[in-house]
Amino acid sequence: MRLAKPPPSPPPSSPQTLPGGPPLIASHGLFVEAGGNTVLSGVEMEVRPGEIVTMVGPNGGGKTTLVRALLGLQPLSGGSVTRRPGLRVGYLPQRFQVDIALPITAGRFLSLASRADAAQREEILREVGAAHLIGRMLANLSGGELQRVLLARALLKQPELLILDEPDQGVDVTGRLDLFDTIAGIRSRRGCGILLISHDLHLVMSSTDRVICLNGHVCCSGHPSSVVRHPAYIDLFGTRAASGLAVYTHEHDHTHSEAPPPEGAP
Amino acid sequence: MLLEGFMLRALAGGIGIALVAGPLGCFVVWRRMAYFGDALAHGALLGVALGFALEVDPNLTTLAAFVLFALILTGLQGRQELATDTLLGILSHGALAMGLVAVSFMDPLRVDLMGYLLGDILSVSVVDLAWIFGGGALVLVVLAALWTNLLTMAVHEELARAEGVPVAAMRLVLMMLMSVVILLAMKIVGILLITALLIVPAATARHFARTPETMALLAAMFGGMAVLGGLFASLTWDTPSGPSIVAAAVLLFSVSALARGLVQR
Numbered sequence: 171m172r173l174a175k176p177p178p179s180p181p182p183s184s185p186q187t188l189p190g191g192p193p194l195i196a197s198h199g200l201f202v203e204a205g206g207n208t209v210l211s212g213v214e215m216e217v218r219p220g221e222i223v224t225m226v227g228p229n230g231g232g233k234t235t236l237v238r239a240l241l242g243l244q245p246l247s248g249g250s251v252t253r254r255p256g257l258r259v260g261y262l263p264q265r266f267q268v269d270i271a272l273p274i275t276a277g278r279f280l281s282l283a284s285r286a287d288a289a290q291r292e293e294i295l296r297e298v299g300a301a302h303l304i305g306r307m308l309a310n311l312s313g314g315e316l317q318r319v320l321l322a323r324a325l326l327k328q329p330e331l332l333i334l335d336e337p338d339q340g341v342d343v344t345g346r347l348d349l350f351d352t353i354a355g356i357r358s359r360r361g362c363g364i365l366l367i368s369h370d371l372h373l374v375m376s377s378t379d380r381v382i383c384l385n386g387h388v389c390c391s392g393h394p395s396s397v398v399r400h401p402a403y404i405d406l407f408g409t410r411a412a413s414g415l416a417v418y419t420h421e422h423d424h425t426h427s428e429a430p431p432p433e434g435a436p
Numbered sequence: 437m438l439l440e441g442f443m444l445r446a447l448a449g450g451i452g453i454a455l456v457a458g459p460l461g462c463f464v465v466w467r468r469m470a471y472f473g474d475a476l477a478h479g480a481l482l483g484v485a486l487g488f489a490l491e492v493d494p495n496l497t498t499l500a501a502f503v504l505f506a507l508i509l510t511g512l513q514g515r516q517e518l519a520t521d522t523l524l525g526i527l528s529h530g531a532l533a534m535g536l537v538a539v540s541f542m543d544p545l546r547v548d549l550m551g552y553l554l555g556d557i558l559s560v561s562v563v564d565l566a567w568i569f570g571g572g573a574l575v576l577v578v579l580a581a582l583w584t585n586l587l588t589m590a591v592h593e594e595l596a597r598a599e600g601v602p603v604a605a606m607r608l609v610l611m612m613l614m615s616v617v618i619l620l621a622m623k624i625v626g627i628l629l630i631t632a633l634l635i636v637p638a639a640t641a642r643h644f645a646r647t648p649e650t651m652a653l654l655a656a657m658f659g660g661m662a663v664l665g666g667l668f669a670s671l672t673w674d675t676p677s678g679p680s681i682v683a684a685a686v687l688l689f690s691v692s693a694l695a696r697g698l699v700q701r
Contacts, residue, residue, distance in 0.1 A: 241598050261598040268591055272466045273645045282588050283599065307646075308591070 260324030313340025555678030
């Protein structure tokens with residue numbers, strides 16, 4: 171069992187209350203413009219304690235922009251973002267790459283984030299299955315290893331909300347399944363809300379409570395099985411995506427052989 | 437070896453600069469600011485020329501040129517039509533060209549162009565030393581105080597921002613620290629080669645470092661060794677001091693790269 175010190179301010183909501191309580195974070199009629207283009211228009215969304223919300227949508231659909239707006243990194247041109255007061259957010263950014271010129275181990279990288287002691291750092295690394303990486307150079311880690319270290323770093327602050335921007339990038343299909351298992355485990359152990367961006371709805375499907383399909387605006391949202399039947403979703407991803415889902419939902423054991431080749435893999 | 441006053445001053449000045457340039461140079465390497473350093477250094481020549489033309493202290497006009505550069509760069513970087521390295525190239529070579537043209541109008545007896553371009557470490561005065569050690573200490577204190585923030589930003593700028601690091605302010609601080617070091621080092625290695633003193637010892641240190649801190653310390657050490665070797669060569673063969681120091685630094689880098697390659701086999 172995990173024996174973490176009690177966090178300084180309100181403890182993470184216990185799993186019993188999930189998925190309930192007032193939203194951790196919510197956007198209201200959110201508009202973002204960049205370079206004269208409207209990237210997001212009228213986006214309404216929220217994440218509640220203990221729920222996993224997955225955001226899908228085409229490239230350029232504004233998923234990362236929305237995350238950055240929620241984090242306060244992106245100026246809004248309209249609408250607002252409300253956060254629960256004192257909300258602790260852990261963030262895993264997209265396209266994380268460390269310059270090989272910077273010699274820094276995974277352990278040291280974690281120590282930069284907080285004053286947590288070495289034992290706590292090791293413990294959290296173990297929680298995400300990355301304890302063996304503590305002395306490795308950050309720049310030499312594989313995609314999956316790096317994502318786990320980043321996940322550990324995000325967890326160091328005992329977050330009530332985790333925002334993960336494509337945590338599965340650069341990870342092969344088997345690795346993805348492991349990673350999403352780890353993420354689901356974090357939710358059930360810690361009861362934190364999780365906002366996840368993924369290209370692969372099929373793989374995150376089983377552990378997702380709610381899906382938001384974003385293409386400049388919220389096309390549809392709801393339980394994953396209803397979203398994939400939604401006309402707007404089928405418009406965006408085609409009927410193959412919707413029917414392909416059946417394979418994944420019913421034959422979890424066979425995902426390795428039936429999985430499509432990862433898109434854009436090097 | 438002659439250990440006369442000017443020689444001791446040269447050594448002290450050179451090593452003083454190397455101790456500061458090493459750690460700061462690590463950030464130049466980590467954040468890929470080498471070209472930015474070149475642009476700043478070339479801007480210094482324009483500043484010096486302006487100082488002589490207006491008959492005010494060239495150090496003041498050089499500082500003014502730095503501030504102007506920093507503003508232009510910050511203003512230009514937001515635009516997407518051209519990559520930053522292209523903009524820096526325009527600024528950097530533009531400043532060098534205009535500086536050289538401006539200096540050509542001046543009395544060569546008043547403006548020692550070669551001294552500014554290639555450095556004149558043997559003319560380091562006691563006042564220069566006071567500036568180098570005072571300014572250098574200030575730079576090191578600022579670096580140490582902001583170390584965690586700067587390091588987090590070097591690892592990943594967006595993550596640092598999300599975690600509340602004031603990234604824009606930190607960027608400005610780095611620019612200012614580089615300006616100060618370039619101003620201090622101008623007399624030692626000259627405008628053309630200042631960036632080398634920032635990046636070559638840091639790159640050499642990378643071969644042996646496993647933490648950011650050891651890389652910074654080793655960079656200071658390798659810089660100091662380059663100054664010693666370069667000064668010795670400069671005295672022995674009567675070569676210009678700045679290029680000799682940089683040549684020594686590059687020699688150290690090559691030897692360490694070779695040694696590292698052999699060890700890894």
